[in-house]
Amino acid sequence: MSIISLQFFFLFFIISVIYFLLPAKVQWIWLLIVSLGFYYSQMYYSVAGIIYFLVIIFVNWGGTQFLSNDNPKRKIIYISVLMFDVITLVLFKYSKFLYEIILAVGKLFNADLTNDICGLIVYYTQENCPERISYFMLILIAYITDVYWGKSKALKNPGKTLLFASYFPLMTSGPIVTFEQMENQLFGEKHRFSYDRYVRGMERVLWGLFKKMVISERLAVIVSRIYDHYEVYNGLYIFIAAAAFAFQLYCDFSGLMDIVLGISEVLGINLPENFNTPFYSVNLSEFWRRWHITLGGFLRDYVLYPVQRSKGFKNLRKWCKNNLGKGYEKKYNIPLYLSLLVSWFLIGLWHGGGWNYIFGVGLYMWAVIVIGELLSPFFGWIVRVLHINTECASYTLFLRLRTFLLFIFGLSFFRANTLKDGFLMWKAAFFRFNPWIFFDESLFNLGLDRREWGILIFGLILLFVVSFISQKRDVRDFIKEQNFVARLAVFAVIFIMIIVYGYYGADFNAADFIYGRF
Amino acid sequence: MEKSTKPVVNFIKAVIIILVASIIVVGTSRILVLKSEDGINQFQAFYKQPENSIDVIFSGSSKVFCDIATGVLWENYGITAYDLAGAEAPSWVSYYQLKEAFKTQKPKVICYEVSVAAMYDMLYQANNWATDNSYGMKWNSNRIDLLKIDSEEDAFYERLNPFNIMHGRYKDLNENDFTNVRNTANYKGFDPRETIVEVNTPDLCDISDIEPCTEKEDIYIRKIIELAKQENVPIILFASPYESPEEDQKILNYVRTIADEEGVEFIDFNREYDKFGMDYSKDMSDGGHLNFSGNYKFTNYFGSILKEKYDIPDHCGDKNYTSWDWDLALQNYERNNLKIKNTEDATEILTMTQNGYIVFGTNGEKAYIIDNGEVVSEGEGSFRLPYTKGEDAFLFKEWNDKGNRLISLFINDEEHIEYYGNILFIYDTVNHVFVRSIYY
Numbered sequence: 001m002s003i004i005s006l007q008f009f010f011l012f013f014i015i016s017v018i019y020f021l022l023p024a025k026v027q028w029i030w031l032l033i034v035s036l037g038f039y040y041s042q043m044y045y046s047v048a049g050i051i052y053f054l055v056i057i058f059v060n061w062g063g064t065q066f067l068s069n070d071n072p073k074r075k076i077i078y079i080s081v082l083m084f085d086v087i088t089l090v091l092f093k094y095s096k097f098l099y100e101i102i103l104a105v106g107k108l109f110n111a112d113l114t115n116d117i118c119g120l121i122v123y124y125t126q127e128n129c130p131e132r133i134s135y136f137m138l139i140l141i142a143y144i145t146d147v148y149w150g151k152s153k154a155l156k157n158p159g160k161t162l163l164f165a166s167y168f169p170l171m172t173s174g175p176i177v178t179f180e181q182m183e184n185q186l187f188g189e190k191h192r193f194s195y196d197r198y199v200r201g202m203e204r205v206l207w208g209l210f211k212k213m214v215i216s217e218r219l220a221v222i223v224s225r226i227y228d229h230y231e232v233y234n235g236l237y238i239f240i241a242a243a244a245f246a247f248q249l250y251c252d253f254s255g256l257m258d259i260v261l262g263i264s265e266v267l268g269i270n271l272p273e274n275f276n277t278p279f280y281s282v283n284l285s286e287f288w289r290r291w292h293i294t295l296g297g298f299l300r301d302y303v304l305y306p307v308q309r310s311k312g313f314k315n316l317r318k319w320c321k322n323n324l325g326k327g328y329e330k331k332y333n334i335p336l337y338l339s340l341l342v343s344w345f346l347i348g349l350w351h352g353g354g355w356n357y358i359f360g361v362g363l364y365m366w367a368v369i370v371i372g373e374l375l376s377p378f379f380g381w382i383v384r385v386l387h388i389n390t391e392c393a394s395y396t397l398f399l400r401l402r403t404f405l406l407f408i409f410g411l412s413f414f415r416a417n418t419l420k421d422g423f424l425m426w427k428a429a430f431f432r433f434n435p436w437i438f439f440d441e442s443l444f445n446l447g448l449d450r451r452e453w454g455i456l457i458f459g460l461i462l463l464f465v466v467s468f469i470s471q472k473r474d475v476r477d478f479i480k481e482q483n484f485v486a487r488l489a490v491f492a493v494i495f496i497m498i499i500v501y502g503y504y505g506a507d508f509n510a511a512d513f514i515y516g517r518f
Numbered sequence: 519m520e521k522s523t524k525p526v527v528n529f530i531k532a533v534i535i536i537l538v539a540s541i542i543v544v545g546t547s548r549i550l551v552l553k554s555e556d557g558i559n560q561f562q563a564f565y566k567q568p569e570n571s572i573d574v575i576f577s578g579s580s581k582v583f584c585d586i587a588t589g590v591l592w593e594n595y596g597i598t599a600y601d602l603a604g605a606e607a608p609s610w611v612s613y614y615q616l617k618e619a620f621k622t623q624k625p626k627v628i629c630y631e632v633s634v635a636a637m638y639d640m641l642y643q644a645n646n647w648a649t650d651n652s653y654g655m656k657w658n659s660n661r662i663d664l665l666k667i668d669s670e671e672d673a674f675y676e677r678l679n680p681f682n683i684m685h686g687r688y689k690d691l692n693e694n695d696f697t698n699v700r701n702t703a704n705y706k707g708f709d710p711r712e713t714i715v716e717v718n719t720p721d722l723c724d725i726s727d728i729e730p731c732t733e734k735e736d737i738y739i740r741k742i743i744e745l746a747k748q749e750n751v752p753i754i755l756f757a758s759p760y761e762s763p764e765e766d767q768k769i770l771n772y773v774r775t776i777a778d779e780e781g782v783e784f785i786d787f788n789r790e791y792d793k794f795g796m797d798y799s800k801d802m803s804d805g806g807h808l809n810f811s812g813n814y815k816f817t818n819y820f821g822s823i824l825k826e827k828y829d830i831p832d833h834c835g836d837k838n839y840t841s842w843d844w845d846l847a848l849q850n851y852e853r854n855n856l857k858i859k860n861t862e863d864a865t866e867i868l869t870m871t872q873n874g875y876i877v878f879g880t881n882g883e884k885a886y887i888i889d890n891g892e893v894v895s896e897g898e899g900s901f902r903l904p905y906t907k908g909e910d911a912f913l914f915k916e917w918n919d920k921g922n923r924l925i926s927l928f929i930n931d932e933e934h935i936e937y938y939g940n941i942l943f944i945y946d947t948v949n950h951v952f953v954r955s956i957y958y
Contacts, residue, residue, distance in 0.1 A: 195529075195531070195532060199535070451689065484531060484534075488538055496546065499542070499546060501688060504682060504685070505679075506645070506682055506686070507685075
């Protein structure tokens, strides 16, 4: 069942009514039943998928039961469960990618390094991969690690562990939560009905639907037309497509997050934010701190910091100090760059088993950030020599534009079918200079007519206005301060735009959420 | 004080929000609702008919709303008939349409046209027809049951929510969607065809073989008969004339066996066309539908059968049935418009447009407007003649960018431009349609 279907919202209304009628002690049980039902529907009612899911949860729950400080074998148990999680994730999500790598390596040495069993494993894991595995596995890895580190206590009740990993709003596309964030909200507090919270939550849901159905789906038409025919739509079309894809992905993913956070807010459970107006960032590091925040947070806390604290990195830092001198961090912080490399590689890989992901949203981003760091003295020198005023709005705008262009270049590989396609597309971008497309009727040949462009531009302007206000305060607080009639008018306009101009139903080829496939 | 009133205030606010949302849903759905004379308009206007005012319901496919001229039945026999049909509608569609119809009407006879069972072999209708034939119905159990029986599972859930189907119409909205002028009680479902296509006269005398129709058609034809029996309304199964091939005729023979088994009448007009003077070279608009000439002859004959076999009162002159007068007028004007289109003699056209027409004309440098046969406005030279009585029109001279003189008629936001000369523009004020222009 799609989270943006009428059936879902109808069911959600009933679910919420029952939820608020139940006593505090059993509210989590109701959420568990609902979550399992929702996940079962997400798995297209596959019993095998649900069994895999339950086995994974059970192993993690079982592992955490033996991670108490007085258990001498806790480290080996932690590593075993961690390995189980990682291998499960790799098998289900990356077996095809690994198979392709093995095939390619074999070709280099003129040998076939695979056999039928490998093929069978790939087929089986691809066919039976539990949905949303990339999200709940990271949640579980964070959980067992927190328990191992002593940051969180182990849940004795397997049902509660099951709910923590399968809480239904999360089983769409995250956010990736920690046990600390969820424990009290899921199992401690009594959630009573609150009119204000219900309205606020649904306002956010509505805004998410608007972003997905009115803006993102229209951008998808332009993006698909250009990406699928970049040989024809070359030159400046490619820049249009890259920019459009960035906004498409943002509206798609952040729209889904608005829906997820909104429905969870209705239930009294506040989930962490995943976006914080990223297009207003002035550099790429900041951009990624404001884009898919919980994934970045996970990698920072559970990959980057542990890697930096590892023995190998300690030795490396020692080596750098001895060979590059004290204060090497200011010039060439090699250990930091290497640990970031690991993180960025994993970010790329998380987005998909393909070199286009690893390059575009991984290594390229890493390279830009590191080069930016290395060249920062040079940039500083230019600013000083040319007497550039860095304290004015135009300079901030320049930085934002630069960040945006750097981001969309990398992100374009995310959308490309392969790494090669990504490069060929950019080759086509610089192959031709065709500025007339902005003046003749060319832009109306991208699948959207004048009316559709009008709706899209209206949506984007609204998005920018909301994002602009969001930088300073929650837009919903701003709306709440207005008179009830004004608030109602905002609701009515957005609601009408969704039901009339939204992409859904028979005449529209509306797509699933992009991040829903991870 | 504030604490005690807050829940009440919140409750009122919640009610207002739900109310506004409901108004938006209902309002937008009324504007966006599918409009088509292939089934939708027929059903929506049906709901506007006064209760128990229809004596004969004609049910079936497009052959019903093209072939059965309700105006002819009214004019010649005083029969209040309604074409409640949908394009390519199979028997299961007609079954649920009739079920819905019985909620408000208790007709004296049901006439069910069966040709679709012979012409098509389908399990479900094509997407557009499936919605056209169900979306005119109110959203109730009959509509849901119809969608269920006429859709594959995924399509059913999609069609269940009308917004899934109709919100895409925002691209095509026009004035009619907001005013909905066609959807009135005066409309009795008739949607005639104008073209004349010469088709072969079928020779069916020797075809006695029987070929069964699909099981689903079989089941629902019987269910229609059963429904009529339950409602205690006589039913006639019939096949209206068309270019029926041998294969179809075998299936129609099978339908006859169903009718015999069920003890109801079946009339295959493909075998009786000579009785009403049907001429396949002039009376068809395509292989499957009659044109104006054909539907007149056929309906008139059908009416005589109905009048002879059933006790159907003559409502002519009854002031409670004036909407049928309007229906007749609309049809008569449509017939007249067709004649005007096929006439090249301007004098004759002026004679044909004495009532219910506006004629905008020029003669040399003079211009004039004739309303119901009388000149109501004249101009000369650089004229700009307005007409505001019921219609909003202007007739004026202009020049195009190549320096040619033009004569333009703007009427109800439509523009008709011709080169300047002695010309007549004919407008039908009953159907509110521009008929034609003609030089003389």
